Amino acid sequence: MSGLVKWLLRLAGGAILLAVLALLGAYFLLSRSLPDYDKTLSVPGITAPVEIVRDNANVPHILGQTDADSFFGLGYAHAQDRLWQMMTMRRTVQGRLSEVFGTRTVKIDSTMRRFDLYTLARQSVAVQDAETLAALKAYSDGVNARLNEINREALGRGAPEQFLFNAPIAPWQPADSIALIKLMAVQLSSHLENEVLFARAALALENPDRLADIMPLAPGSGIAALPEYAALFPGATWSRIAQTTPERGDPLSPFKRRAFAGASNAFAAAPSRSASGGTLLANDPHLGFSAPNIWYLARLNLTSGGVIGGTIPGIPAILTGRSARLGWAVTSSYLDDQDLYIEELNPDDPNQYRTPDGWKPFRTTRSIVEIKDADPVTLTLRWTENGPVLPGSHYNLAEVTPAGHVAALNWTALSPEDTTMSSAIGLMRAQSVQDAIDLSRLYIAPSQNLTLVDQSTIAMRTIGAMPRRDARHESEGRMPARGWLPENRWQGTLPFAANPEFVAPSGGILGNTNNKVVDRPFPMHVSHLWGDTQRVHRWRRLMQGREVHTRESFIEAQLDTVSFTARSLLPLIGADLWFTGESAPEGTPERLRQRALTMLADWNGEMNEHLPEPLLYAAWMRALMDRLIRDDLGPLSREFDHPDPIFIERVFRNVDGAADWCDVKQSAAIETCTDTARMALDDALIWISERYGQSLESLRWGDAHQATHDHQVLGDVPLLRHFVNIRQSTSGGDNTLLRGRTRGGNGPDPFHNVHGAGYRGVYDFADPDSSVFIIATGQSGHFLSRYYDNLSQLWRRGEYIPMSLDPDLARAASVGITTLLPTDQ
Known part of the structure; x- marks a missing residue:
């Protein structure tokens, strides 16, 4: 018996030893790709030595003696820190994810192939100006220099993910960078989904008047009555089976639900409103969270002067940041740059579609999608004069496409002569607000609001x-239209002068929270859909509450967590519930409701992570939205998975009979809005009790509102997810300036913070080197690097790092200096 025990112990010891050796071997292989920041390397493609000085936050200060050499250095630095991210984004826009990830991503690839954005990017290379072509070429050479170094020195395939997925890496090309801008257009687009959802709601609602409630226009605008959608296609039959759209739920998918199709804050102050006497600028673009973060901080030395701020790996431009003389910031403009067309098929020849000039054949090509561990799929891609034909499964198009028809999309991002990259590269060399506005004429897509400051002037221009x-x-443009009618078709694009512009406003303050910026009648309206009707009210109060502003007051505004929405909705919804009813014994639902109402009555609307009231409020609004719409919309109600403040206000103010939503159609009784509000609060309290217990005073909003910076492909892998995901308790909410957009839906974690400011920057041009920046995770995409999450806690606490254009300051606390030498030296 003792001999058996000894052998079992030996076997167990041997297994443990083998496991330790395996872990050490895995660590050795994975760590080989950790970049060495302190070295000298000879590379082809540069004309003089290039220094890449990494400051103590691992921000590269790229000091080239020519512009081309600096862009080369940026390409090399991006590939050092974010190679996997760059290659995954390139595969996404090419429609080639399935070669690596198998059947999981076939639908994503299928849709991206139909858009054919990569072909359009390749065609757009030829229309860039000479300086941009030189920058793209130099940047590509820098990326490829790092790839050659990885292959030559066996540096762990360049990224740890490369060992887990067979993802061969092709050399980087100029078209790849242009394609990534087009990929951003995919991620920031929401008009296609809204058009489809508008039509679906029109078909689902018994009373067409209620469409103005559930799909409301931003306040302050007017629109003529639209035709009923079904009336556009007499005798048509409609699919009532909701199509699944799994491509939107995959972390690798660029197709974002309309609640996550971009947002942002930007605001500026003229010298007359600045305590320092210089212009002020703040920017925090909002995108989906991931690890690593989409943003990457960098400084470039150009012959026109240094530039510093946020880049996106793969794109050789400071997209938001500053130079010594100019600051620029971006926010989603929500310009309506997409129209969906229903194209009629020729009943005698399904290869033809109807046009104003009769039947015409589709432009057709074949495309093969290679799939890992599966047979390839051959797609037939079709284009009409209005754009690419999309499958019925995409965004539930089958539900709004009558039999004998297909859907096609027109979109400004589908331009083969896209000069957006030239605009972005030129902006870094601009010396004044007017220079920047002139350069923005070249910008095509995705449309943005560009906020600008120079030494004396502030301005904002919608570009695209x-x-x-x-x-x-x-x-x-609010819902799909018949593609064969001439009046529905685009007639080119409007002149640049039509884009809204605000220069040197008399009040000395301007900004944008994705709110409506102009009130113009169609077709000069810019958009019927705006991303924000709420945050702008709080922003306006903070801006008008001071005669002059400082860098610190702008930081305070960026980090503000007071919800104007909560302050305005709670008194309205609870008007007949506050302090009413008889006292109830402890432990009863009535007593729990009374406690919750008492807590909310004393709350000031601050969405602080340490408070219980934000969770009570958010759960109540979520339950209320569900109760108001589920019986009217049925399964379609799942598409409205975030409470809409305008809708709720219309209902409780009974605007044009909107209180009709409060009555449950399937019940015999007639429910009032007070009844619905009370039942929704009970629903919310039951959910909270089951999840967190009945001790309402000990609830923490931050426990539910965790920021989820998850790795796109390893984030769900057991054990490994604890190393690659970054989770943080956070303040803010859907409608606060410190925006933390919640996941929504009926899943287990509806209040997870999944979309917000991955980058923040505040610049004071009275002392430009006092400017501060932060990103949400860290500079490195390598999860074994200490720079993978080194900035995340600073970001969570609302802290920033200084970033100066003074190279001596970067050198003084550098963590490494990489010197690139021309091969002939």
Whole structure:
């Protein structure tokens, strides 16, 4: 018996030893790709030595003696820190994810192939100006220099993910960088989904008047009555089976639900409103969270002067940041740059579709999607004069496409002569607000609001191509239209002068929270859909509450967690519930409701992570939205998975009979809005009790509102997810300036913070080197690097790091200096 025990112990010891050796071997292989920041390397493609000085936050200060050499250095630095991210984004826009990830991503690839953005990017290379072509070429050479170094020195395939997925890496090309801008357009687009959802809601609602409630326009605008969607296609049959859209739920998917299709804050102050006497600028673009973060901080030395701020790996430009003389910031403009067309098929020849000039054949090509561990799929891609034909499964198009028809998309991002990259590269060399505005003429897509400051002037300009629509357009772009009618088709684009512009406002303050910026009638309207109707009220109060502003007051505004929405909705919804009813014994639902109402009555609307009231409020609004719409919309109600403040306000103020939503159609009784509000609060308290217990005073909003910086492909892997995911308790909410957009839906974690400011920057041009920056995770995409999450706690606490254009300051606390030498030296 003792001999058996000894052998079992030996076997166990041997297994443990083998496991330890395996872990050490894995660590050795994975750590080989950790970049060495302190070295000298000879590379082809540069004309003089290039220094890449890494400051103590691992921000690269790229000091080239020519512009091309600096762009080369940026490409090399991006590939050092974010190679896997760059290659995954390139595969996404090419429609080649399935070669690595198998059947999981076939639907994503199928849709991206139909857009054919990569082909359009390759065609757009030829229309860039000479300086941009030189920058793209130099940047590509820098990326490829790092790839050659990885291959030559066996540096762990360049990224740890490369050992887990067979993802061969092709050399980087100029078209790849242009394609990534087009990929951003995919991620920031929401008009296609909204058009489809508008039509689906129109078909689902018994009373067409209620469409204005559930799909409301931003306040302050007017629109003529639209036709009923079904009436556009007499005798048509409609699919009532909701199509699944799994491509939107995959972390690798660029197709974001409309609640996550971009947001941002930017605001500026003129010298007259600045305590320092210089212009002020703040920016925090909002995108989906991931690890690593999409943003990467960098400084470039150009012959026109240094530039510093946020880049996106793969794109050789400071997209938001500053130079010594100019600051620029971006926010989603929500310009309506997409229109969906329903194209009629020829009943005698399904290869033809109807046009104003009769039947025409589709432009057709074949495309093969290679799939890991599965047979390839051959796609037939079709284009009409209005754009690519999309499958019925995409965004539930089958539900709004009658039999005998297909859907096609027109979109400014589908331009083969896209000069957006030239605009972005030129902006870094601009010396004044007017220079920057002139350069933004080249910008095509995705449309943005560009906020600018120089030494004396502040301005904001909507940039991006604006479609020219006919005033007779039957749906005004709010829902799909018949593609064969001339009045529905685009007539090119509007002149640049049509884009909204605000220069040197008399009040000395301007900004944007994705709110409506102009009130113009169709077709000059810019958009019927705006991303924000709430945050702007709090921003306006903070800006007008001071005669002059400082860098610190702008930081305070960026980090503000007071919800104007909560302050305005709670008194309205609870008007007949506050301090009413008889006292109830402890332990009863009535007593729990009374406690919750008492807590909310004393709450000031601050969405602080340490408070219980934000969770009570958020759970109540979520339950209320569900109760108001589920019986009217049925399964379609799942698409409205975030409470809409305008909708709720219309209902409880009974605007144009909107209180009809409060009555449950399937019940015999007639429920009032007070009844619905009370039942929704009970629903919320039951959910909270089951999840967190009945001790309401000990609840923490931050326990539910965790920021989820998850790795896109390893984030769900057991054990490994604890090393690659970054989770943080956070303040803020859907409608606060410190925006933390919640996941929504009916899943286990509806209040996880999944979308917000991955980058923040505040610049004071009275002392530009006092400017501060932060990103949400860290500079490195390598999860074994100490720079993978080194900035995350600073970001969570609302802290920043200084970033100066003074190279001596970067050198003084550098963590390494990489010197690139021309091969002939």
